[in-house]
Amino acid sequence: MKKIQMVDLKGQYSKIKQEVDRSILDVLDTTAFINGPKVHEFQKNLENYLGVKHVIPCANGTDALQIAMMGLGLKPGDEVITADFTFAATVEVIALLQLTPVLVDVDPISFNIDVDAIKRAITPKTKAIVPVHLFGQCANMEAIMEIAKDNNLYVIEDNAQAIGADYTYSDGTKAKAGTIGHVASTSFFPSKNLGCYGDGGAIFTNDDDLAHTIRGIVNHGMYVRYHHDVVGVNSRLDSIQAAILDIKLKYLDTYNKLRRQAAIKYTKALEGQDKIITPSGCSSCNELCETCDCHVFHQYTLKLVNSDRDALVSHLNEKGIPCGVYYPIPLHLQKAYKDERYKEEDFVVTNQLVKEVISLPMHTELDDDQIEYISSTIINFINR
Numbered sequence: 001m002k003k004i005q006m007v008d009l010k011g012q013y014s015k016i017k018q019e020v021d022r023s024i025l026d027v028l029d030t031t032a033f034i035n036g037p038k039v040h041e042f043q044k045n046l047e048n049y050l051g052v053k054h055v056i057p058c059a060n061g062t063d064a065l066q067i068a069m070m071g072l073g074l075k076p077g078d079e080v081i082t083a084d085f086t087f088a089a090t091v092e093v094i095a096l097l098q099l100t101p102v103l104v105d106v107d108p109i110s111f112n113i114d115v116d117a118i119k120r121a122i123t124p125k126t127k128a129i130v131p132v133h134l135f136g137q138c139a140n141m142e143a144i145m146e147i148a149k150d151n152n153l154y155v156i157e158d159n160a161q162a163i164g165a166d167y168t169y170s171d172g173t174k175a176k177a178g179t180i181g182h183v184a185s186t187s188f189f190p191s192k193n194l195g196c197y198g199d200g201g202a203i204f205t206n207d208d209d210l211a212h213t214i215r216g217i218v219n220h221g222m223y224v225r226y227h228h229d230v231v232g233v234n235s236r237l238d239s240i241q242a243a244i245l246d247i248k249l250k251y252l253d254t255y256n257k258l259r260r261q262a263a264i265k266y267t268k269a270l271e272g273q274d275k276i277i278t279p280s281g282c283s284s285c286n287e288l289c290e291t292c293d294c295h296v297f298h299q300y301t302l303k304l305v306n307s308d309r310d311a312l313v314s315h316l317n318e319k320g321i322p323c324g325v326y327y328p329i330p331l332h333l334q335k336a337y338k339d340e341r342y343k344e345e346d347f348v349v350t351n352q353l354v355k356e357v358i359s360l361p362m363h364t365e366l367d368d369d370q371i372e373y374i375s376s377t378i379i380n381f382i383n384r
């Protein structure tokens, strides 16, 4: 059996090496390292893939979130509601811009932001909601957009973990994750579903004016060369990363399908274990299905019932099985983001999830024997 890895970037690269290398060499030949034609080509191809009017590439997913918020003109003191159970980047940029983060609990099945908790958190100062499409599955966007409309709020989708996923509306129509809110951000960090070989990110929007504003912000607030109309930042996707991403974009659906097939195999292998809750399928299929893109499994995350999660983590590591705990501490308990207005009873789900979740190796190169070995090692340990 091949050595098990949390993410197998090398195995994936070796299958597309020729194409990727050629694309990188093209950039080296032209020396158009910044804002070269490859960046533009990738941007257009991603716009077509997503069905969104504007993709604005930038340096990383954290910048993308920050720039999206700057583009919306959010002001210090404005309240921004987001999930307590996510990667810290989301709340970090809110705080950096001197906006007020308002963390709320998540749903125990999907791990995504709880719609009722959003409703309870709205005040006259609330200006935006940032749903995070956690682990590869969209938040309840239909309900969130409705709340936003009723309360005149912006919706910024943090789509770092769900690129390529479909969101299904209650009438059966679908839209790609990141094309539903007013604006969205994504990350091309190497381990993301569409990862480059360094740092990268992008902002998506269907709003022409907002796209124009954001294009200036990413470039020092310039709309006309050396005329700085607003305070901007320097955040660029370099041409070599764009050249790599443009090749990998062609394989994104295949990659997401391979992840989903691995997820289905895990779920089958772990079925019937009363101490394990496997990830949910989408609301439209109610199960994991191979054909629909409702879940793109950035992570395959189990919940353990009445078991010692940390002991399992150690055991798996001893057996040569890497695994992750995303996320071990609720954001509202992090030193940087504590706030006396938070009450523990408002975070019942997150406080429980941080003790129960474990994410298994998930990537495009997993073999059946690896999945079997991982699953049987887990089952043997929790029933020991």
Ligand SMILES: *Cc1c(COP(=O)(O)O)cnc(C)c1O
Residues within 6 Å of the ligand: 060, 061, 062, 063, 086, 087, 089, 090, 132, 158, 160, 161, 186, 187, 188, 189, 199, 200, 201
């Ligand atoms: C990865 C990630 C980010 C940040 O992306 P970077 O490119 O690493 O800056 C933001 N939000 C979420 C949910 C992420 O998973």
